[in-house]
Amino acid sequence: MERWGITIPVPGVPLGQHKRIVEELHDWGYTDVWSSEKAGTDAFTPLVLASQWTDRLRLGTAVAPVYTRGPALLAMHATALADLAPGRFVLGIGASSQVIVQKWNAAEFTAPFQRVRDTLRFLRPALAGEKVHGVYTTFSIKDFRLDKPADPPPPVHLAALRPEMLRLAAKEADGAITNWFAPYDLPQIRKEAGPDIELAGRIFVCPTEDEVLARRLGRRLIAGYLTVPVYAAFHEWLGRGELLKPMLDAWATGDRRRALELIPDVLVDDLIVHGSPEFCRERIQSYSDNGLTTPIIALISTEGDPLEQVRSLGSARLRSGT
Structure with a gap:
C-alpha cells in the first residue's frame, strides 16, 4: 500500500x-x-x-x-x-x-x-x-x-x-x-x-518559492538538530562529515551565528524540501x-x-x- x-x-x-x-x-x-x-x-x-x-x-x-x-x-x-x-x-x-x-x-x-x-x-x-x-x-x-x-x-x-x-x-x-x-x-x-x-x-x-526564507528557516533547524551528537554521527556515516565540520566547529566554540552562516546552501537543499x-x-x-x-x-x-x-x-x- x-x-x-x-x-x-x-x-x-x-x-x-x-x-x-x-x-x-x-x-x-x-x-x-x-x-x-x-x-x-x-x-x-x-x-x-x-x-x-x-x-x-x-x-x-x-x-x-x-x-x-x-x-x-x-x-x-x-x-x-x-x-x-x-x-x-x-x-x-x-x-x-x-x-x-x-x-x-x-x-x-x-x-x-x-x-x-x-x-x-x-x-x-x-x-x-x-x-x-x-x-x-x-x-x-x-x-x-x-x-x-x-x-x-x-x-x-x-x-x-x-x-x-x-x-x-x-x-x-x-x-x-x-x-x-x-x-x-x-x-x-x-x-x-x-x-x-x-x-x-x-x-x-517548507512550501514556499522564497529561497532566502526557506534556507534561513532550514539553517535554523539544521543547526538545532545536526549539532546533536546522534545526528552528527548519522551524517558522518552518510558521508557528510567534512561538509558539516565547519558548522560543528563553530557551534562547539559557542559561535551560533557563525555556525548558521557556515551551513552551505547545498546541505539545506538536500535536507529541506522547499x-x-x-x-x-x-x-x-x-x-x-x-x-x-x-x-x-x-x-x-x-x-x-x-x-x-x-x-x-x-x-x-x-x-x-x-
Whole structure:
C-alpha cells in the first residue's frame, strides 16, 4: 500500500482546532498522521484526538522516547491508543537525545541502543497480553501484565539512524523510523534495514518559492538538530562529515551565528524540501521512489495558511484515487 503521512500538530494551528484538518486529510491524499515529542505536545495526546475524528487514517508516534516513561507506562499508552483505533496504531519508540532525556527530563542517557532493545523486548510480550517478569540489561520488570491488551496488539517501530539500530529494527521490530536525510541517502539506509521492513521517514517541508526564507528557516533547524551528537554521527556515516565540520566547529566554540552562516546552501537543499507545492510533492515522491515506505511530512511554518499548505502537499496520486 502506498503511504503519505503528515506530522500533527500542524504548526500555527492549535491542537484543539485540528478536527477539520484531520477529517479532511484522507480526501487530500494522506494515509497517515504521526506525532512527535520534543518540546511541544507529547506523542500520544494528538493521536488520541485524531482517533476520534477519523477512522480512515493510520496513527503513529514518531517517536515516544524510551527513557521518559517506564516500560509498563509505554505499554499502557500504546494499548489505550490501539483500543481507540483498532488495527490503525503504530507505536514508534526511540532513544531520543541527551538534550531531551538528560537536560530536559532529568534522566540518565546511558546505553541508548541497549535501552531501546530492552524496551522492545519487553513490549513484544507485554502488548500481546503476557505476564512479563525478567531482568534486562538496562532494567528489570516484575510480574507486569496488562489488564486488557488490545486486539490486535499494535506494531512497534524503532527510531533508527545508523546500522546497528536499523538491523535491530529489521530483526525484531515491525518497522524503522528515520529522519534528516536526502533521497539519495536511502539506498545506504535500506542496505542496513533490508528490503522488507517498513521504513518511515520524517521529511521537513517548507512550501514556499522564497529561497532566502526557506534556507534561513532550514539553517535554523539544521543547526538545532545536526549539532546533536546522534545526528552528527548519522551524517558522518552518510558521508557528510567534512561538509558539516565547519558548522560543528563553530557551534562547539559557542559561535551560533557563525555556525548558521557556515551551513552551505547545498546541505539545506538536500535536507529541506522547499519550493512550489508541485515541486515539493515531486521531491517527496522521490523519497518513496528511492526506498522510503512511508514519507511523513513535517511542515515548516511560514506566513502562508497552514490549512492550505497541508492540503496542497497531499499526494495527488492518492487524492485522485489512482
